[in-house]
Amino acid sequence: MxxxxxxxxxxxxxxxxxxxxxxxxxxxxxxxxxxxxxxxxxxxxxxxxxxxxxxxxxxxxxxxxxxxxxxxxxxxxxxxxxxxxxxxxxxxxxxxxxxxxxxxxxxxxxxxxxxxxxxxxxxxxxxxxxxxxxxxxxxxxxxxxxxxxxxxxxxxxxxxxxxxxxxxxxxxxxxxxxxxxxxxxxxxxxxxxxxxxxxxxxxxxxxxxxxxxxxxxxxxxxxxxxxxxxxxxxxxxxxxxxxxGVCPPLPPFAERIGTAVRQIELAAAQKGEYIAMLEARRHVNCYLKYERGLKTFKTRICALERLEQLYGIAEELKQTVGG
The missing domain is CATH 3.20.20.70 (Aldolase class I)
Known part of the structure; x- marks a missing residue:
C-alpha cells in the first residue's frame, strides 16, 4: 500500500x-x-x-x-x-x-x-x-x-x-x-x-x-x-x-522467552542496563501472557535489576514450561 x-x-x-x-x-x-x-x-x-x-x-x-x-x-x-x-x-x-x-x-x-x-x-x-x-x-x-x-x-x-x-x-x-x-x-x-x-x-x-x-x-x-x-x-x-488462510502456531516457549531476553539485551545496549531492566519488568511479563501458573516467576521479574538475573529466570522458565 x-x-x-x-x-x-x-x-x-x-x-x-x-x-x-x-x-x-x-x-x-x-x-x-x-x-x-x-x-x-x-x-x-x-x-x-x-x-x-x-x-x-x-x-x-x-x-x-x-x-x-x-x-x-x-x-x-x-x-x-x-x-x-x-x-x-x-x-x-x-x-x-x-x-x-x-x-x-x-x-x-x-x-x-x-x-x-x-x-x-x-x-x-x-x-x-x-x-x-x-x-x-x-x-x-x-x-x-x-x-x-x-x-x-x-x-x-x-x-x-x-x-x-x-x-x-x-x-x-x-x-x-x-x-x-x-x-x-x-x-x-x-x-x-x-x-x-x-x-x-x-x-x-x-x-x-x-x-x-x-x-x-x-x-x-x-x-x-x-x-x-x-x-x-x-x-x-x-x-x-x-x-x-492458515495461521501458523506460536513458536515454542523456549523461542519466545529467548526473544524476550534478546529484546532486553538490545534495550540495554541502547539505553543502559539500569533503565532496560526497569522496563524489562513489564515487557518480559508480557511474554508470559499465554502461560499459566507462573505467578512466582512474574513476581521475580518485577524485581529485575540486572541482565544476569534475567538469564537465570529465563533458563528456569524453559525448564518449567518446556516446549
Missing amino acids: QIGSITLAGRLALAPMAGVTDLAFRQICREHGAALTVTEMVSTKALCYQDKKTPRLLALGEDEHPAAAQVFGHEPETMAEGAKIARAVSGCDIIDINMGCPAPKIVNNGDGSALMRDPALAARVIEAVVKAVDVPVTVKFRKGWDEKSVNCVEFARMAEAAGAAAITIHGRTRAQQYSGKADWDAIRAVKQAVSIPVFANGDVAEPADVVRILEYTGADAVMIGRGALGDPWIFERANALIET
Whole structure:
C-alpha cells in the first residue's frame, strides 16, 4: 500500500505506545513482519526548546524503513518547527501527528485527543506540518471525545482536506481510554468517508482479529498496539493468515522467552542496563501472557535489576514450561 510517496510492503503496522515502542521492541516487531513502525510520541515543544532527552526517542534502527516519527502538540507554528526537527533528527519516512492520546497530562495541555474538540485548530496544525516537512504526514485520532461528541467521520474528512496522506482511527472515545469495546462501525464509517488510506486500530489481540477488522471495516491496513506486547509473532502469523488462510502456531516457549531476553539485551545496549531492566519488568511479563501458573516467576521479574538475573529466570522458565 502507498502512503503518499512511501510504499509499505504489508498491511500491518506497530502502533506507537509511550514507554513501550522503543527501538529494541520496534526492531523485534519488524523482524516478525511489521511493515511500518512508529516511534514513541515526542513533544514538539520539547524539540523546539532543545530538550536533550527527547531526540533519543527518535533514533531509528539502521534498517528501520519505512518508519514514522510521531509528534504531539497543538500550536501550529511549534508543531511545524518540531516536525522539521523530528524529520531531521530521525531520518523518518513519515511524520505522524498524535491527536488521539487520552492521557490526562496530555489532554490537559490541549494536546492529543483534546484536538478532537477543536477540529479547526487541528486542521491548522495538520496544514502547518504538511507545509513544513518533505515527507508524507499522517494523523492518528479516536472515535471522538465521548459518546455525546462522536465526530470521527468529520474529523477524518478534515484531516484529508488539510493534507494528511493517511489516517489511523482508534475505535474508542477519549472518555473510554482503553476500556470497553472498540467501535469497528465507526472505523468502517471513516473508511467510507475518505479516499486516503485508513489504518484500523482497536481490539486486535490475535491474528484472527486482524482478518476480521479488515473485512468488517474495509480498512486498508491495521495498526496493532497492545496485542503486540509480548507477542511480536502476531504480525507474521496475521500476514500468513491474510495470504494463505492458515495461521501458523506460536513458536515454542523456549523461542519466545529467548526473544524476550534478546529484546532486553538490545534495550540495554541502547539505553543502559539500569533503565532496560526497569522496563524489562513489564515487557518480559508480557511474554508470559499465554502461560499459566507462573505467578512466582512474574513476581521475580518485577524485581529485575540486572541482565544476569534475567538469564537465570529465563533458563528456569524453559525448564518449567518446556516446549
